[in-house]
Amino acid sequence: MCVVGPARTIPETLAAAVGSFTEHQAVADQNSPLTFGELHEQVRTFGAALVSTGIHVGDRVAIWAPNSPEWVVAALGVFQVGASLVPVNTRFKGAEAAGILRRAQVRLLVTTSGFLGNDYVTLLRGAGVELTALATTVTTDTSDTSDTSDTRTATVPWPEFLARATDATRGEADRRAAALTPDTVSDIIFTSGTTGQPKGVVHTHRSTLQAAQDWVAMTGLATGDRYLMVNPFFHMFGLKSGVLAALVAGATMLPEPVFDVGQVLRRVVEEKVTVLPGPPTLYQAILDHPERDRYDLSSLRLAVTGAADIPVTLIQRVLEELPFTDVLAGYGLTEGGTATGTSLTDDARTIATTVGRRRPGVELHIVDGDGRVLPGGQPGEIQLRSATVMSHYLDDPAATAEVLSADGWLRTGDLGTIDDAGLLRIVGRAKDMFIVGGFNTYPAEIENILLGHPDIEQAAVIGVPDGRLGEVGMAFVVLCPGAVTTPGELVTWSRERMANYKVPRYVQVIDALPLNATGKVVKQHLREQAATTPIAPNHEEKKT
Template sequence: RPKGALTTHRQNLLTYRAWSARAGLTGEDRYLVINPLFHCFGYKAGVLACLLRGATMVLQPVFDVRRALRAVESERITVLPGPPTIYTELLDAPGRDRFDLSSLRLAVTGAAVVPVALVRRLRAELFPEVLTAYGLTESCGTVSVCSAEDDAETVALTAGRPIDGVEVRVAGPDRVPLPAGHDGEILVRGYNVMLGYLDDPEASAEAVDTDGWLATGDVGHLDAHGNLVVTGRSKDMFVVGGFNVYPAEVEQVLTGHGAVAEAAVVGVPDARLGEVGRAYVTVRPGAATGPDDLVGHCRERLANFKVPREVVVLAALPRNASGKVDKSALRTT
């Protein structure tokens, strides 16, 4: 059941001043807003950030890769944030080389697994700067952001460091902080944490404790440099023969295959093991691969229980209105 997260205007202003500073957004930028305005990505990291910095907004109501390429050329777009699928479509668009895209400066992505190979391609072919970020509606949309100086592995495999004034803790079931490198639930505290859920004090108390820590429901760890590594959502985790599997790790391996454009992994019922992984992938234009090849690719790089039992090749992955892969739809595919 959807819940309304209550945040104040002041909280959002502070959060997106910090986001804009970390991302390097300036009044000279021209920002193509393709994320929906009903979502934090389009409304807050888009409209609100542009108003705070005085950047020019160019709005595209519905994403279309050809129209986006034309807009970049004609409007001299410098900033183009979006989910990873947007960049895959831009990179693989037929006739991309016929457009002048030299104005592009900054890509900001997140909300899904970001392959290292995608970050490298983006930096080599389209954007000098590529950043990833992590957040949720209950934190005004942003918790952490990478920096322009971060290398491709850091950008792809982490969500950067907390924005100024925000704390991140990774804890076990007892809420005791875990050392770097150990997975646990991601907790957040700071000016960006919601006031609570609208008309739902019970859910509010479960989400935010008396010390102000927001339980995100996401799983991850902090690396040795303080970067947040998001392993996956607790609800996405599945259990294979008693072993926990987080789809993000498997998806990262699959998208490391040269022929794979995108990947999504879900748990499906199994009579012997309880659940096993099923992977859905799309293939890059002109590339060729198949289920056996991809299972073998995973078997060389993952523990046996993490290897998908089945790989399904699709023309496109189902998505919700904000561009995220709809895993509930995949489970019924």
């Protein structure tokens, strides 16, 4: 295995990759294939265009777009000039995205006017959120989508933006890249908090690079691997275990904008894909595809999964029916990187029912409610400390102090046990978070949105099992006196205001929520009710 390094910053990692893999293919794409040498030049051009546009060291630049070569170029270009990358979830609606851009004081946005039927530029303009810091919007579309009726933000198509680069600004971008330190902020990834307010997780070049390097060490990702990237780049996994891991290892990136099992199977055949990570639902969809046997999948080598409870039978089927020789599972979080992973010698039951052992350089223990370390086998909160732990939450010292101790221990909020073999099992999710098709989903955030409906007086959301997505949301609502809104209407209303994976698949109107003596909703009662009462979806099923 050939791995670049050691490098202290992301631009140094890119430069080292160019030195080691200049003519190797960095990005495989029908329209924009790039060698590592060509990728470096495009990154320098994008960085120079940022300088020409007035982006300074420490400014925030957001990307709200699907996986693509342009996403890779833009992200690396942001790092090149010392700015901070703010990825935005492509499933967000206009108000959700605008809230992130406003809180991060984003000065430049890279987006698209067409993805899954969404025109993100129009969605932002209709969100009703004042974005005083945002001066420039770059669209990856080739046509000019400028709207002269909105003079607050200049909208520039990708080719025109790149044309702003000059020899002078290329030189300035190179000087900035050389001046970066490992403690320079690299990215701010927003992850929904259980209070319903998204938190901006701030990472440095040091912690971000360490996460990428460790994922390469854990998986054996290597030069010559062809990595089909279904995991979205806006997520920690897609960015750090995807784009940056490929940079470290010299692997070829194959960005895939949206998961479609037929398209994935075709690309595996056509591109001789060797690496295909994803949530358990990805492998289930491949196994269940009625024409799977028509595709030559023999190139597949490495599968990496996690993020949800995994049936043992699924891992057994992956090992028996698909050609993967290496199958791994792991546990990580945006605030702390990948903390644990299984090994290549583990059996199907270990891969499915545990998340493996702590990674080198990671300290991990289980504590009780008073912070006392518990002996092996006893459930408690997972705490960890490593070089991949975040710096802080953006503009939120109180929230930072709640989860990050002065000596660097991160309270994950997840519950687990560690057995005598050092294997970590996740036994619960603190704060009632559930996972929809690989997306962390937080009830409080959905509840806060539902309470914006004029007919809803109270709302509580739980996760319930789903055969395709693992879990989906179920909302229990108490309507205002005299209101006659139906569950189906509430689902339709929700689809217009939140990302699809957050939308409750089921809604039940009830007279009152179960409360304890302190007035808190007893969600366990709702779970018991959901488990014993037949429920039917209140909508036509759509892709998440």
